Amino acid sequence: MSNPMSLCCFNAVPRITSLSRRTARTKTERKEKPTNGSNSLGFGRERRDPLWQCVQGCGACCKLDKGPNFLSPEEIFNDPSDVQLYKSLTGRDGWCIHFDKNKRTCSIYSDRPFFCRVEPDIFQTLYGINKEKFNKEACSCCRDTIKNVYGTASKELDNFDCAIRSNIPS
DSSP states (O other): OOOGGGOSTTTOOBSSOHHHHHHHSOTTTSOOOOOOSOOEEETTEEOOOOOOOOOTTOOGGGBOOOOTTBOOHHHHOSSHHHHHHHHHHBOTTSBBTTEETTTTEETTGGGOOGGGOOOHHHHHHHHOOOHHHHHHHHHHHHHHHHHHHHOTTOHHHHHHHHHHHHTOOO
8 A cells, every 4th residue: 555645646746745734734723714605706606626637748647757856666655566566667767668758648558557547546545535635636746747847837737737727527
């Protein structure tokens, strides 16, 4: 079983994450906003969280060796065979050996390992992230990974942000 704080985009979690900063504060330290029972933004609009989705042509999560600011496989996995599998997929340039950098596609997508899957049930089982928090956490982790791999002003980040906003459930 994996460490609950080392989730998302498969070695994509920075050592100091917004999740860990948020959970470090106690409820008494948090300022509770008064609510009137609605989640309204005013003018008849409701707040809607983004809906996570993989964006074709990105592949940021396929950069398996993201550097010292991210967790190592040994910090992510408890099972040595998972560490070995992860390392066996990491090419000399840090990218997954199954990622085609020209086409930006995965050659084993339908058969990819469990740690390459961003799915609510897998997040619940492996990381303890409940389904209600899945979209928020998946979006946050992917944004962090895209920024690290491609930069904060990248077309990949713009594409991801556009995709998750346009796919907001009503």
